[in-house]
Amino acid sequence: MTRTTASSLIVIPCLNEAAHIGTLLGQLRPAAARLGARIVVADGGSTDGTQGIVERVAAEDPRVMLLANPKRIQSAAINLAVATFGDDADYLIRIDAHGGYPADYCDRLVEEAIATGADSVVVSMLTSGTGAMQKAVAAAQNSKLGTGGSKHRHMSAGEWVDHGHHALMRIAAFRAVGGYDESFSHNEDAELDHRLRLAGYRIWMSGRTQMVYYPRSTLKSLFFQYLGYGRGRARNVLKHRMMPKLRQMIPLLVFPVVLLTLLSPIFMLAAVPFLIWAAVCLGYGVRTAISQRNLAIVLAGVSVMVMHLGWSMGFWLQLLGPQPSREAA
Secondary structure: OOOOOOOEEEEEEEOOOOOOHHHHHHHHHHHHHHHOOEEEEEEOOOOOOHHHHHHHHHHHOOOEEEEEOOOOOHHHHHHHHHHHHHHHOOEEEEOOOOEEOOOOHHHHHHHHHHHHOOOEEEEEEEEOOOOHHHHHHHHHHOOHHHHOOOHHHOOOOOEEOOOOEEEEEEHHHHHHOOOOOOOOOOOHHHHHHHHHHHOOOOEEEEEEEEEEEOOOOOHHHHHHHHHHHHHHHHHHHHHHOOOOOHHHHHHHOHHHHHHHHHHOOOOHHHHHHHHHHHHHHHHHHHHHHHHHOOHHHHHHHHHHHHHHHHHHHHHHHHHHOOOOOOOOO
């Protein structure tokens, strides 16, 4: 493994992750020791014992620190950690508390940043579940039907990209563009990537490492997650006056199609677009369950429908609703 003198700041935005944070810190501490890195858990006010777990680990390992994040959201957590501890580090490594990582994840990120000269290294995000519902959601999120073929949802051989799942960033670049926009509770990563590209910074998608994301385990929580994603994407469109990509424009039709079905009692053909959409999604679930020989995954089609509807509804509600008097820079 290549040795480097570059220093890193590992930041974990966190809220009520008692079930995962102890294991995650155990995975990251050896990497932090190898890289001479500090691990900062920026906690948004957990009430499930998360803070106590972090404090016990910090008492054993001075590299681990607990930082209160009064604004609660992830964008604010990262900004605060960089403002507080970033002066002594070259790289920011962002870790999601609800994810899984290879043992050499941080090492690989730093190595690729140095080898490519990238200002940001992003990774593929593979989704995995344990229970029946979570496995179905994972199948939906790993599919092109569910996510529209986003590059960071599939393995990469290593390439320059416009956006990906945030993993590492040069702190100098992060600060130069102003960090995350804290008015974004969702989609703050894509919004920052847009500003990085406008400023001439380059984003590299790793072909040497990836992370595993553990998705929502109920359809209700999945819906509200994607409602937030849709709102975030619409805020990006409004802030930067950009056109959505084709893969994003197609799901935008879902909410209007659902509303159109309200006319079906007086105009039967109004239900046809909805029925076609539902048939495609549910058919995907059946085909996936058969191909994987797992009956539980048949719910992947329902999960796709929930994701599409939440994203589309969130986008339209944000786009057509009252807008702030001024957008954050």
